[in-house]
Amino acid sequence: MELVTSPWDLAKEDGRYSRAINEACVTDTSFVMDVALRGLGGDVFRGLTSLVDVGGGYGAGAVAIAKAFPDVKCTVMDLQQVVSEAPDDGVVQFVAGDMFESVPPAQAALLKNVLDCWSDEDCVKILRQCKKAIPTRDDGGKVIIINVVVGYGPKNIAVKETQVLYDMFMMSVDGTEREEHEWRKIFLEAGFGDYRIMPILGYQSIIEVFP
Numbered sequence: 001m002e003l004v005t006s007p008w009d010l011a012k013e014d015g016r017y018s019r020a021i022n023e024a025c026v027t028d029t030s031f032v033m034d035v036a037l038r039g040l041g042g043d044v045f046r047g048l049t050s051l052v053d054v055g056g057g058y059g060a061g062a063v064a065i066a067k068a069f070p071d072v073k074c075t076v077m078d079l080q081q082v083v084s085e086a087p088d089d090g091v092v093q094f095v096a097g098d099m100f101e102s103v104p105p106a107q108a109a110l111l112k113n114v115l116d117c118w119s120d121e122d123c124v125k126i127l128r129q130c131k132k133a134i135p136t137r138d139d140g141g142k143v144i145i146i147n148v149v150v151g152y153g154p155k156n157i158a159v160k161e162t163q164v165l166y167d168m169f170m171m172s173v174d175g176t177e178r179e180e181h182e183w184r185k186i187f188l189e190a191g192f193g194d195y196r197i198m199p200i201l202g203y204q205s206i207i208e209v210f211p
């Protein structure tokens with residue numbers, strides 16, 4: 001089943017809906033990044049010189065990274081209607097754009113809770129733009145994805161149920177949660193060579209994808 005209007009098209013037309021989505025994302029992201037940046041999750045961002053948070057909404061993810069790692073120059077890229085309403089306190093730079101057309105250059109591109117909103121075909125398009133924006137692996141280039149990897153994380157029923165509930169919710173907005181083999185297929189098709197998955201928070205994972 002295909003949606004008549006995608007959530008992002010609806011957000012363009014309805015400012016209240018747009019704000020509701022973006023404020024919900026800030027709440028989720030502030031909590032998730034707090035956990036993600038502790039311990040091993042933090043190592044993923046340590047040593048980076050710059051990062052672009054693609055589809056970064058109001059910038060909660062990038063702000064958390066910039067505060068934890070002040071040497072990382074952080075840019076948030078999102079649609080014009082989102083960037084124009086984002087609270088800009090000068091910690092990160094906001095850029096309006098379309099991730100299907102181009103992504104601002106940075107050493108790493110972050111995609112948090114973005115790719116599960118899109119089909120495999122669209123994910124490949126987005127990842128190809130990210131690949132153009134980052135340097136080679138030898139120069140520290142990578143894409144960092146924060147999303148569910150179905151089947152990863154602690155082997156208990158609560159984690160499994162949470163991942164399945166996320167999948168059901170994403171289906172309602174034409175998205176999907178993916179197992180490792182589904183992610184791998186997308187990465188290879190987008191031209192990436194290797195990846196590493198690290199479960200965080202039980203039900204979510206950080207995936208580092210290398211050119």
Ligand SMILES: C[S@@+](CC[C@H](N)C(=O)[O-])C[C@H]1O[C@@H](n2cnc3c(N)ncnc32)[C@H](O)[C@@H]1O
Nearest residue numbers: 008025029055056057078079097098099112113
């Ligand atoms: C589920 S939200 C995630 C926001 C943020 N990454 C987070 O985790 O809090 C998806 C974001 O993708 C953005 N988005 C949708 N289509 C886009 C496009 N074509 N180019 C750039 N951003 C887009 C939306 O505006 C929204 O902010």
